[in-house]
């Protein structure tokens with residue numbers, strides 16, 4: 153076992169005491185365990201025990217005291233697991249499980265993603281692409297989680313997870329081919345920008361309808377389990393999407409069918425304009441795991457190391473125990489929801505500073521690297537300059553690529569093109585021939 | 597297109613402007629551009645005010661809420677005005693108990709609305725995009741539509757109105773472009789309404805609130821800010837279930853609704869100018885239950901019918917109209933009925949200009965029915 157893993161496992165066992173949630177009732181024992189181990193409460197329960205209560209799938213005790221049979225919502229929210237603080241200091245060096253080189257490589261990718269986000273955001277503002285969504289503030293989630301997974305693990309993402317794909321080898325050029333909708337886009341220029349996907353990189357194609365990917369993940373995980381594939385599925389979703397019925401179905405299926413899947417909730421506090429306070433009344437998303445009989449952890453989503461440790465740990469357990477786990481990463485959506493809105497219409501500037509900008513995940517890693525003597529401000533400047541100009545050239549190159557022709561409209565609807573679509577393709581082809589100047593040039 | 601152009605005003609803070617050469621993306625095409633045909637309110641409609649579609653909708657909800665203290669407005673992001681700003685100002689005026697954000701669940705939004713209506717209050721549920729209504733489909737098809745029928749008329753959810761933006765905008769791709777009206781038109785018990793502009797939105801939405809059946813009100817989002825009409829500010833309604841003959845003509849009947857009506861009017865202009873053919877253009881307005889008589893009457897006089905919608909051809913509502921008309925008007929028909937629709941593919945992104953049933957395709961259909969007869 154590598155030193156990293158050993159450190160890491162000991163870190164996790166400490167972590168477990170603090171922020172990990174285990175299901176309340178273990179059906180196989182008669183002992184009832186409470187979430188907050190309230191001794192008085194348990195003593196009272198033991199005194200009042202009236203005998204064993206048996207139901208389908210449940211064995212517990214009767215009690216004449218209604219209070220012992222009552223659960224109440226948590227008043228103290230579950231803590232947030234953190235390794236690296238805002239100043240780039242590590243709380244406990246034993247919990248550092250990525251090598252210096254790995255951290256440096258990841259840092260460069262984080263910066264590249266940030267720069268690409270800014271460039272493509274601006275490109276949309278200039279009318280060069282039709283839409284964009286930045287991930288600013290959530291970079292640690294992307295790289296921490298993808299580093300903790302195996303490349304063979306299947307990823308189902310929502311849309312704001314470009315870094316996960318980047319870590320697996322999807323280049324900015326491929327992102328830009330998709331966003332500009334040119335012939336090189338793997339999705340054949342059929343979807344809006346940021347709807348990436350790569351079969352080769354085990355990253356399912358993004359689909360805009362929210363929540364739909366969450367229950368698909370346990371299905372894939374179940375298939376992997378039966379195939380003995382020794383891999384898991386990681387599904388990302390937002391605090392908003394967690395409200396869709398799909399999310400309930402997903403967690404219930406995953407636990408009852410024992411699927412090796414990681415539910416990764418990016419809790420960035422907003423679903424467009426709707427704050428988390430209007431999205432749910434409970435203690436975030438993590439607490440829901442209890443109801444499904446699943447273990448969960450809440451981590452600092454702006455902390456690369458915390459996200460990595462949690463994903464690495466649960467990824468191993470998902471595969472060895474054939475079990476689902478829930479990770480709730482707390483973060484803040486620093487930018488607009490997308491290029492279609494303006495956050496000034498629904499939140500205050502000081503909130504964005506306090507909860508978002510002051511806790512920049514990229515800066516944390518940079519400060520860490522500088523403190524370790526692995527990076528300097530000058531190197532940082534140079535890297536930013538260089539990357540920025542490369543990205544601009546890459547975008548211009550992507551824009552110069554031609555757009556796909558008519559065929560891409562009619563193929564892939566089915567495995568083989570049916571006769572009605574052949575007729576329709578002929579009809580539009582003839583129509584364009586009649587009006588060659590009325591349609592974009594690439595159709596001629 | 598409008599949004600893209602106005603966004604050019606944005607000044608980059610990070611990348612210098614000269615690093616990015618402005619460029620309007622290639623996917624826009626002249627033949628699919630919107631050419632809005634204004635409507636004029638009747639002379640007896642009283643005082644009017646100029647409004648775009650968004651303003652007309654919020655104005656209409658405002659007067660409905662004022663009149664009906666039981667009416668509540670809810671959906672994703674409606675509190676701050678909604679992503680299209682249609683509910684702007686309502687929260688300030690009516691408070692957070694009557695205008696509020698819901699958790700992100702369309703199933704929840706529709707079901708909650710059914711429950712509100714069944715509980716005796718008026719529910720105005722907003723679905724952010726028609727493309728995202730499907731998590732609520734079971735509640736619509738199996739619940740809202742059958743609430744009255746299954747209880748022998750004891751219960752109903754007639755006080756439910758669901759609004760949702762639909763249709764192409766130039767860059768919406770699969771999931772921000774669809775026209776799902778045919779799915780709902782296949783369900784008895786629902787009403788399905790689509791206005792073609794700010795004026796009709798006012799008249800039809802007010803009638804939808806007054807109607808005692810669940811109404812699905814689809815708004816052509818391409819028109820939200822594209823143009824204005826003069827809107828009567830009083831209690832001015834357009835009855836549900838009645839089509840409008842927007843332009844009279846003797847040669848060909850053109851039927852459409854929503855944004856596509858404007859494309860049909862463009863095609864009618866081309867036919868008049870280039871072929872000396874007079875088209876009668878009809879806005880169906882209510883898709884379910886639909887006004888057969890107005891269409892029959894027109895087809896009996898022109899002998900030719902073309903129906904057009906953005907939704908795919910197969911299973912689209914044009915098929916229903918075509919078969920009903922050929923049963924009732926067979927002997928009057930002088931040419932096969934034509935349908936000009938989206939292709940039987942998902943709604944594309946870059947390929948939108950060649951997916952759309954644009955004015956040129958409609959014009960070609962007019963040429964065809966004239967040549968065939």
Ligand SMILES: Cc1ncc(C[n+]2csc(CCOP(=O)(O)OP(=O)(O)O)c2C)c(N)n1
Nearest residue numbers: 312360361362390391392393422423424728
């Ligand atoms: C079924 C569905 N309903 C509504 C939308 C519109 N929509 C797109 S993103 C979004 C908010 C999602 O918030 P969250 O899940 O928290 O993700 P975040 O944007 O914060 O990353 C909404 C309402 C959609 N895409 N799909």
Ligand SMILES: [Mg+2]
Nearest residue numbers: 390391422423
């Ligand atoms: Mg969110």
